[in-house]
Amino acid sequence: MTEYNDNRALHDHQPSSDQPIPAQTDKPSSPIAATLWLIDDDAALRLILADTFEDAGLTVISFTQAQAAWTRLNDILQQQAPADQLPDVILTDIRMPMMDGLSFSDWVHQHFPQLPIVIMTAHSDLSSAISSYQTGAFEYLPKPFDLDDAVTTIYKAIHYQPHTDVKTKNTRKPAVKSDATPNEPNKPTEPTGHTNQAPKTSSTTAPIKPAAKETFPTPPAATDNPSGIIGQSQAMQTVFRAIGRLAHSPITVLITGESGTGKELVASALHQHSPRRQQPFIALNMAAIPHDLIESELFGHEKGAFTGATTTRQGRFEQATGGTLFLDEIGDMPFSTQTRLLRVLANGEFYRVGGQQPVKVDVRIIAATHQNLEALVKQGKFREDLFYRLNVIRLPLPPLRTRREDIPALASYFMQRAAKQMNTAKKHLHPAALQVMQAFEWRGNVRQLENVCLWLTVMATGDTVMVEDLPPELLDSVPADIMQQPQPAHAARSSQIPPQNDINTQGSIDSGATSPNPPITMQTDWQQALAAWAKQALQTGETDILQTAMPEFERVLLTAALNHSGGKKIAAAHLLGWGRNTLTRKLQQLNLTPAQDQNKYH
Numbered sequence: 051m052t053e054y055n056d057n058r059a060l061h062d063h064q065p066s067s068d069q070p071i072p073a074q075t076d077k078p079s080s081p082i083a084a085t086l087w088l089i090d091d092d093a094a095l096r097l098i099l100a101d102t103f104e105d106a107g108l109t110v111i112s113f114t115q116a117q118a119a120w121t122r123l124n125d126i127l128q129q130q131a132p133a134d135q136l137p138d139v140i141l142t143d144i145r146m147p148m149m150d151g152l153s154f155s156d157w158v159h160q161h162f163p164q165l166p167i168v169i170m171t172a173h174s175d176l177s178s179a180i181s182s183y184q185t186g187a188f189e190y191l192p193k194p195f196d197l198d199d200a201v202t203t204i205y206k207a208i209h210y211q212p213h214t215d216v217k218t219k220n221t222r223k224p225a226v227k228s229d230a231t232p233n234e235p236n237k238p239t240e241p242t243g244h245t246n247q248a249p250k251t252s253s254t255t256a257p258i259k260p261a262a263k264e265t266f267p268t269p270p271a272a273t274d275n276p277s278g279i280i281g282q283s284q285a286m287q288t289v290f291r292a293i294g295r296l297a298h299s300p301i302t303v304l305i306t307g308e309s310g311t312g313k314e315l316v317a318s319a320l321h322q323h324s325p326r327r328q329q330p331f332i333a334l335n336m337a338a339i340p341h342d343l344i345e346s347e348l349f350g351h352e353k354g355a356f357t358g359a360t361t362t363r364q365g366r367f368e369q370a371t372g373g374t375l376f377l378d379e380i381g382d383m384p385f386s387t388q389t390r391l392l393r394v395l396a397n398g399e400f401y402r403v404g405g406q407q408p409v410k411v412d413v414r415i416i417a418a419t420h421q422n423l424e425a426l427v428k429q430g431k432f433r434e435d436l437f438y439r440l441n442v443i444r445l446p447l448p449p450l451r452t453r454r455e456d457i458p459a460l461a462s463y464f465m466q467r468a469a470k471q472m473n474t475a476k477k478h479l480h481p482a483a484l485q486v487m488q489a490f491e492w493r494g495n496v497r498q499l500e501n502v503c504l505w506l507t508v509m510a511t512g513d514t515v516m517v518e519d520l521p522p523e524l525l526d527s528v529p530a531d532i533m534q535q536p537q538p539a540h541a542a543r544s545s546q547i548p549p550q551n552d553i554n555t556q557g558s559i560d561s562g563a564t565s566p567n568p569p570i571t572m573q574t575d576w577q578q579a580l581a582a583w584a585k586q587a588l589q590t591g592e593t594d595i596l597q598t599a600m601p602e603f604e605r606v607l608l609t610a611a612l613n614h615s616g617g618k619k620i621a622a623a624h625l626l627g628w629g630r631n632t633l634t635r636k637l638q639q640l641n642l643t644p645a646q647d648q649n650k651y652h
C-alpha cells in the first residue's frame with residue numbers, strides 16, 4: 051500500500067518522488083492488475099480497508115485527503131503525468147479537511163467520466179445517497195459496511211464500463227485534455243463546458259461543503275431531513291440507494307409494501323429529488339374514489355359528457371403535466387380504467403371522458419400497492435400487460451418489524467413532531483418503554499408508531515414516558531417480568547448501552563438515541579437482564595440473538611477498557627486480553643470512534 055498526504059508519503063511506503071508508485075507487496079497480484087485509490091483521513095480505517103483490498107488482489111494507493119488525489123489527477127489531465135497512472139477505481143470518504151469527497155467526486159466525474167468513484171459516508175441518510183449519485187458516483191457505501199460487500203462493490207465498479215465493452219486503462223481517458231491551460235484553473239474548457247478548476251477547498255472563497263469530521267449518526271432532527279424519511283437500517287439504506295438512483299430517471303416505479311410503511315413519502319421523495327421537482331406532485335388514492343368517478347378524476351371530462359358535467363374539467367393527468375402522478379393503491383383501479391392507463395403509459399396520450407381529441411401529457415407515473423399484484427393478475431382482477439409495464443422497477447418497502455433498529459430514531463422524530471404539533475415540550479422515552487416499543491409488532495408500521503407518539507405526547511403525564519404510560523395495545527405485549535422491574539427515571543441514560551458510542555476527550559461516553567440493535571437495559575444483575583432480553587427477543591420471533599447480543603457485550607467491555615485506559619488503545623487492548631490489531635478491527639466493526647482527537651487513541 052502507498053499513502054499520500056498532500057504529495058508526501060505518510061509512512062514506510064514512502065515513494066522517492068511525488069509520483070504515485072504502488073508499494074511492493076507480497077500479496078498475490080490481482081488477475082486484472084487493478085489499482086484502487088483510497089481516500090480517507092481516518093488512519094485506522096485506511097489501514098483496515100487497504101489491507102482488505104490488497105488481500106482481495108488490488109493494488110492500493112492511499113491518500114489522507116482528496117486534495118492530494120486531485121493534484122495527481124490534475125497532473126494527468128494536464129499531461130504532466132502519464133495517463134497509465136490513472137487508477138481503475140477510487141474509493142473516497144465524504145467529510146475530510148481541505149476538500150470534501152462530494153466536490154472531488156463531482157470534479158472527477160466531469161473530467162474522467164469513465165473512472166468509477168465509490169463514496170463512503172457515516173451519514174447514512176437519504177441526502178447523502180442523493181448527493182453521492184448526483185456527483186456521478188458509481189455507488190455509495192453507508193458506514194458501517196461489510197468489508198466483503200465493499201470488495202464486491204469495488205470489483206463491480208472496476209468491471210463497470212459506461213461506454214465501452216472492454217476494460218483497459220486506456221478507456222479511462224480524461225474528458226478534458228491538454229487544451230486546458232495548466233495555470234489558469236478557472237478557464238472554461240470546450241466542448242464539455244466543464245472547467246479544470248479544482249473542486250472546492252476550504253481555502254477558496256466560494257461556498258464550500260462542510261468538511262467537518264464525520265460523527266456517527268444521531269437521530270435526525272425534523273429540520274435536518276428535508277425528505278422526512280428516517281432510517282439507518284440496512285433495509286432503509288437499500289431504499290435510499292434506490293431513490294438516489296431512480297430520482298433522476300423518468301422511469302415508472304412500482305412501490306410495494308404494507309400499509310403505513312411510507313410508500314407515499316418515498317414517492318414524494320422521488321419527485322422532490324427529480325428534475326421535475328418544480329412541477330406538480332399529484333397523489334391519488336384509487337381506493338378512496340368511487341369507481342364510477344375514477345376515469346373522470348384521472349382523465350378529466352368534456353362538457354356534457356355525462357349528467358352533471360356542466361363544464362369541461364381537467365383530470366389529474368393534465369394537472370400533473372411536467373410533474374409526477376402518484377397512483378396509490380393501484381390494485382384497486384377498476385379494470386376498464388386499467389386499459390386506459392395502459393394506453394397513456396404506451397402512447398403518452400389519452401382522451402378526456404366524452405372527448406374526441408387526444409391530449410398529450412408528459413407525466414411520470416409512480417404507482418404503489420400493499421396488495422400482491424401477481425395474485426390479482428392470476429385472479430383476473432389486474433391486467434397482466436399493465437402489471438408488466440408498472441413492474442419495470444419495483445421498490446419494496448420493508449415492514450417496521452423487520453427494521454426495529456430504526457424505531458428509536460423514528461420515535462424520537464415523531465415525539466418531536468408531536469410536541470411541535472401540540473405546542474408542548476418534547477417528551478422523552480424511558481429506555482424500558484423504548485425497549486417495549488422496539489419489541490412490538492407494529493402491524494400498522496410507521497403510521498402506527500407515529501400515532502402512538504402523538505398519543506403519548508397528549509396522554510403521558512411526566513416528561514419521561516415510562517412503560518406504564520404506553521397505550522394498551524403495547525402494554526398487552528409486554529412480558530410480565532419487564533413490568534415488574536423497577537424503572538427509575540434517573541437511570542434512563544446511564545442504563546442504556548450506548549449504541550454508537552462517541553468517546554469524548556475526557557474519555558467518557560456520550561450515548562446516542564439510535565441503536566442499530568435493540569437496546570439492552572441493564573438491571574442490578576446483568577445476567578438476569580440479559581436473560582430477560584433473550585426471552586423477550588425469542589418471544590417476538592427473533593433469531594440469531596447471539597449475533598445481536600455479542601457486539602453489544604463487546605461494545606460495553608471495549609468502552610469500559612478505553613475509559614479506564616484514558617483512551618489509550620494499546621493499554622485498552624492489554625486490559626481486554628486482545629492484540630492491538632484486534633482492538634482496531636473491533637473499533638471499526640462496532641463503530642466506536644473517538645469523538646475528537648483521533649490521534650489520542652493511537
Ligand SMILES: Nc1ncnc2c1ncn2[C@@H]1O[C@H](COP(=O)(O)OP(=O)(O)OP(=O)(O)O)[C@@H](O)[C@H]1O
Nearest residue numbers: 278279280281308309310311312313314315496497
Ligand atoms: N421512514 C419514515 N420516516 C419518517 N416518517 C415516515 C417514514 N415512513 C413513513 N412515515 C410516516 O408514516 C406515515 C405513513 O406513511 P405513508 O402514508 O407514506 O405510508 P403508505 O405506505 O403510503 O401507507 P398506505 O399504504 O396506508 O397509503 C406518514 O405520516 C409518513 O410521513
